[in-house]
């Protein structure tokens with residue numbers, strides 16, 4: 076029996092039917108009708124302090140749980156404040172739905188108060204989007220939005236709803252089936268592509284498993300481990316894939332890319348086969364594309380056909396869900412290996428040489444000041460392996476990726492594709508809401524933190540006790556590093572003076588959190604332990620660290636991975652290595 | 655680079671053309687011509703796009719278009735196996751009276767084009783033909799002085815018999 080209700084009620088009912096349990100948002104004029112039924116709904120609505128926070132929180136929630144995250148905002152400025160997190164989530168293939176209010180349909184196009192064409196604005200940064208102007212279309216738009224966001228290559232969907240559609244009376248009906256004639260399911264790999272991939276694997280004597288974020292999205296870590304152990308190849312995990320394969324595993328040789336380990340970067344360069352799994356040959360991984368992995372054939376497994384050949388030619392494309400792909404590859408590779416299995420011993424001898432000669436490390440500052448890498452390393456050692464970490468963007472992000480051992484998927488959340496400063500605190504909030512029994516640490520920079528720290532107020536008020544490790548180097552450190560290396564130490568506009576202002580501990584205190592400070596290496600462990608002991612309130616630890624620390628290794632932007640530097644003006648000693 | 659003709663079937667919904675054209679500009683693909691119109695099914699429109707790309711890039715264009723949720727199908731239509739038609743309206747000056755008029759008439763007759771408006775100083779001509787024929791007609795009319803030209807993009811349909 077169809078039930079009569081307002082469009083607003085049907086919107087909230089639709090969200091309930093779509094399985095939404097929490098959403099992050101801020102009300103305003105155009106979306107206001109929807110906030111009335113929210114008042115009675117079983118969906119938890121968390122009132123954030125900035126819509127950007129709502130979007131990153133929905134992203135953090137989605138990354139931590141694998142479910143679709145939801146954020147909601149009003150028209151105009153509310154909607155445009157969502158633009159950054161929408162672009163961020165779409166770049167990192169995060170399933171997210173953003174709901175926005177729009178001015179009444181009769182006013183659309185008139186430059187009405189708080190009107191912004193958010194559908195037009197977000198067209199290039201969403202997987203799909205909707206403008207709904209009639210109440211009867213709301214349930215279908217919501218059902219489709221959640222389906223599209225979660226299926227295939229996940230992504231962001233925006234649903235913009237005109238105010239009059241929210242106010243109109245309608246008979247509620249949840250669509251029984253979803254009919255999207257142009258939306259194809261590519262999850263089943265073609266059997267021939269599996270056979271071709273297995274045949275290539277069986278011929279390779281220098282294979283590398285190049286693992287991207289798609290493996291985590293597909294919940295394929297078990298299959299990955301089985302495949303890696305079967306093939307016995309070195310495994311590299313990209314910034315988006317940290318935790319897809321245990322860091323402690325013997326086959327893991329690190330992160331590839333601009334700040335990857337020498338072993339990971341070099342094994343890709345010298346490989347004869349890249350077994351590419353849910354990765355997209357991003358420029359931060361390949362360096363100068365024309366010099367990337369010059370001797371390698373490529374197996375490219377991805378659910379998005381448009382990724383095949385986008386940056387690098389694939390000798391064997393395998394279009395499909397990477398979990399199904401690996402599950403089918405296992406028996407196929409076994410069958411090939413039964414005929415003949417290549418000996419990877421010489422290859423491992425080389426890889427092992429790079430790994431043992433050039434482990435990712437750091438110099439301790441001679442003046443006794445606190446090294447940022449040490450802080451992050453200790454944090455990883457003291458925390459248990461279930462801990463979820465989020466990061467901002469900058470040096471602290473790279474160190475957090477390098478110096479914490481990730482053993483499980485969905486424990487490392489960061490903004491990889493868009494590189495959005497301000498991601499860490501709201502994403503940690505969303506992750507903690509999705510995984511309330513898990514410790515969540517935001518590892519943030521002093522620059523990033525000052526973009527979105529107001530969400531700590533949201534955390535304090537809504538009992539979301541996240542922890543923030545503020546790596547305070549009183550500067551926009553990553554930019555400063557580039558100025559050190561490429562702009563003659565001319566530090567134009569990268570000094571934040573943030574050891575003077577703000578007083579982060581006091582700021583934390585003012586926002587209803589516990590503020591701690593740590594300045595000496597000998598205090599690191601006990602400060603972390605003090606923060607760990609606080610479980611009923613958000614905590615912020617201001618770690619005052621050495622400002623001149625740099626992220627190494629480094630492949631400078633636009634250069635070849637062969638030119639990796641392990642420290643300033645220091646390339647690996649290739650001559651003493653047999654290559 | 656070679657011009658390829660893509661026939662793109664899309665859901666007949668607001669904003670679809672914007673999605674397609676925004677995709678082309680965002681990915682840096684060059685559209686030579688584009689035409690949109692209804693099909694026999696009122697829920698489906700056809701966008702015919704002429705795009706100037708190399709083989710590998712063409713594959714990318716198709717794959718990226720295919721990702722748009724409202725795009726139902728994409729077919730590349732090679733000239734050899736399809737009907738391809740363009741429409742022009744062209745206004746030509748008639749400067750030297752009868753002598754020009756005669757020469758123009760000869761050109762029009764050769765191409766099977768016809769006059770839709772005639773004044774003492776100009777002729778407005780309409781033609782529907784294959785893109786190459788349209789091009790030839792324009793170049794033969796150019797010496798007389800083209801005052802105004804409007805040209806549609808290609809509309810195309812695969813041949814029933816292709817061998």
Ligand SMILES: Cc1ncc(C[n+]2csc(CCOP(=O)(O)OP(=O)(O)O)c2C)c(N)n1
Pocket residue numbers: 467468469470471472494495496519520521522523524546548550551552553554
């Ligand atoms: C929104 C946004 N603006 C600017 C940048 C460019 N950027 C990249 S890293 C960085 C510095 C970040 O500083 P901080 O948060 O203190 O991190 P650190 O590098 O010092 O660890 C900047 C400005 C960015 N990535 N995002």
Ligand SMILES: [Mg+2]
Pocket residue numbers: 469520521522546547548549550551552
């Ligand atoms: Mg900093």
